Amino acid sequence: MDELPIGRRVAYWRGRRKMSQQVFADRLGKSKSWVDKVERGVRRLDKFSVLYEIADILQVDVQLLLGRDPERRTDALNCIDQVEVQEIRAALERYDSISAYFDAAPCPPPLDDMRKAVNHAWLTYQYARYGVLTRALPKLLRDAQAADAAYRGDQAPVAAHLLGQVYQIASSVLRKLGENELAWLAADRALAVSQRAGDPLLAGIATTRVGGALLALGRARPALELTVNIAQRLAPSTSADLRPGQLSVYGMLLLQGAMAAARLGDSATVNDLLDGADEAARLLGGDDNQYWTCFGPTNVLLHRAAAAVELGEGGRAVEADEQIVPDNFNALLPERRAHHLLDLARGFAQVGDLASAGETLLKGDRLAPSEIRCRPIAHEVMSDVLRRTRGAPPSPIAELAEHMGVGI
Template sequence: MDELPIGRRVAYWRNRRKMSQQVFADRLGKSKSWVDKVERGVRRLDKFSVVYEIADVLQVDVQLLLGKEPERKPESVNCVDAVEVAEIRAALERYDAFSAFFSPAGEPPPVPEMHKAVNHAWLTFQHARYGVLARSLPKLLRDAQAADTAYAATDQATDVAKLLGQVYQISSSVLRKLGELELAWLAADRSIAVAQRAGDPLLAGTATYRVGSALLALGRARPALEINVNVANRLAPGTGDSSPEQLSVYGMLLLQGAMAAARIGDSATMRDLLDGAADAGAAVGEDQNHYWSCFGPTNVLLHRAAASVEIGEGGLAVNVHEQSIPASSFTTLMPERRAHHFLDMARGFAQVGDVDRAGEMLLEGDRLAAAEIRCRPIAHEVLSDVLRRTKGTPSAPIAELAEHMGVGV
C-alpha cells in the first residue's frame, strides 16, 4: 500500500470505515465531486491541513495516509490489528502542549462532548468491545490532548485534565488486554502525571492501579505490589465516614496488590490484602462502579479466586467459584468483569486437571464477551493447554472456538 497514491489510500480507508463518498464529503464539509476527484487522483492533496482533517474523519493517523502503514494481521472478531495499534501509538506520541508554544492551538472540542465521549469509551471497555474502542481511541486521545492544551488557562482546566487522565487510563486498560504492554505502561504513566495536575487524589489512585496492572503484565510484580500498597495506604479510610468512591478506589488498589503478591508467591500478604479489600467491600455494601471500578463484595470474591489461580491453588479458586459467589450479584457485574472471571476459572480448572470444565469456562466467557477470550494472549495460551491435554477429539464448540482464535487443534 506504500506505493499507492494518497487518493487511493483515502479511498481504501473510507471503504474500510464503511463510509460512502457522500457521507465522507459531508463530514469534511466538501462536495462529493471533490472527494471523487481526490480519490481518482484528479485533484491533488497539497495542503497538510486538509490531509490532517481527512485523517481525523477517517480515524487514522495521518502518517498512514502518507504511505507509512505497518503490516496488518488478519482481521479477528472485535479485535484489533497492527494498524489500529499504530494509530493509538501515534496519538500517544503527540505533544500538543509543547507545540502550543510555537503556534496557537486549534478550536478545542466542547467540554460537554468530551464528557460524553469519555463515558462512552469507559462503557465500551467494560462491555469488552475492544475493537470498537481501539478504532475510536486515536481521535479521542487527540481531542482530549488538544482540549487539555486549549483550556489550560481557563476555569475548565481541572475538569479537562480529569478527562484526559481518564482517556489515558482507558487506553492503558485496552492496550494491556491486547498484549501491547509497553504502550499500556506509557499510557498509565501519562495518566498519573495528569491526575496530579488535576488535583484529584482518587483519580490518581485509579491511575496508580493502571500503572500497577501494566507493571504486573510486564512481569514486574514486586514494584506493582509496592506502588499499589503505598498509594492504598495514603487513601486508607480514616476513623470517620469514608465515601463509597474512596472505599472503591482504596479497595481496587488492595485487590491489585493482592494479585501482585500472588505472582511473587507471597500468600500471607496476598490474603491480608484480600481481607482488607473485603472489609472495604462490606463498607461499600454492594458492587458499584465508582470511578469505573466495578468494586464491591462480589468483585472481591472474583479476585480471591483469581489470586488463588495466580499462586497455583486452583482448588481454592474452584471452591470460591462454586460455593461463594452469589449468582444474583455476579450477573449484575459488567460483561468484561464476568468474562475475565471465566478466563481466570478456565486457568483454575486446568490447574486441577479438569480440562473439560476449563473449556466450558472459555466458552462461557466467549458467549458473554467474545473479545475478552478471542483477543487476549492469555486466553490463547489457556485454550492451547486445553487442546493439548484433551483426550481424543475436542468437542465441536471448543474446536470452533479454536478455529476462530487461530489456535491449532
C-alpha cells in the same frame, strides 16, 4: 513505515513478535541465511505464496508487508490489528501541551462533548467491545490531548481529568490485548495528568493501571510496592473518608496489590490485602461502579479466585467461584464476568479438569467474545486445553479454537 523496503518491514514485524531470525526461519521452512538476505534486501521477495505464508507466521495483514493499508476483515471486528496499534501509538506520541505552551492552542472540542465521549468509551470497555474501542481511541486521545492543551482557568482541571481517564482506558484495553509497553506508557501518562486534575482518587485509580501494566511486564515487586503505598495514603481514617469513591479506589488498590503479591508467590500478603479489600467492600455496602471500578464484595471474590490462580492453586479458585452469589455476578458488566470466567478456566486447567476449563471458555465467549478470542492469556489456556485433551476435542471447543486462531 510505508517507505521501507519489504525486507525491512518483515524484519520490523518479526522484531515486534519477539521472534529470532532462526525461529522465524524454522517456522517458514527456510534457512536463517535466507531470512537475513531478505531482510537486508539482498534477496527479492516477490512470490505471493511466500508473502502470505510470512504474513500468517507474523500474524499481520499481507497488505502491511506491501506497505499498503490492510483490508478490514469482518471476522476480526472484535480484535485489535496492527493498524490500530500504530494509530494509538502515534496518538500517545503527541505532545500538544508543550506545543500550546509556545504557540496558540489548537481549537479544542467542547468539554461537554468530551465528557460524553469518555463515558461512552468507558462503557465500551466494560462491555468488552475492544475492537470498537481501539478504532475510536486514536481520535479520542487526540481530542482529549487538544482539550487539555487548550483550556485554562477553571476548565483546566476538568480537561485534565478527562484526559487522565482516556489514558486509563487506553492502558486498560492495550494491556488486555498484549500491548504491554504501550499500556505502561498510557498508564504513566494517566498518573501524571491525574495529578494536574487535582483529584487524588483519579490519581489513585490511575495507580492501579500503572500497577497492572507493570505486572504485565513482569515487574511484580514494583507493582506491589506502588499500589500498597498509595493505598495506605488513601486508607479511610475518619467517617468523612467513607465516601463510596474513596472506598472503591482504596479497595481496587488493595486488589491490584494482591495480584502483584500473588505473582510473587507471597500468599500471606495476598490474604492480608484481600481481607483489607473485603473490609472496604463491606463498608461500601454493595457492588458499585465508582470511578469505573466495579468494586464491591463480588469483585473481591473474583480477585480471590484470580489470585489463587496466580498462586497456582486452581482448587481454591474454584472454591472462591462457588461463594459468588449468581444474581450479584450477573449484575456485573460483561468485562468483569468474562474476565472471571477466563480466570476460572485457568483454575480448572490447573486441577486437570479440562472439560470444565473448555466449557468455561465457551461461556466466556458467549458473554464477551473479545475477552476470550483476543487476549493472549486466553490463547494460552486454549492451547493448554487442546494439548492435554486426549483424542479430538469436543466440536464446540474445536470451533472456538479455530475462531481464536489456536492450532489443534
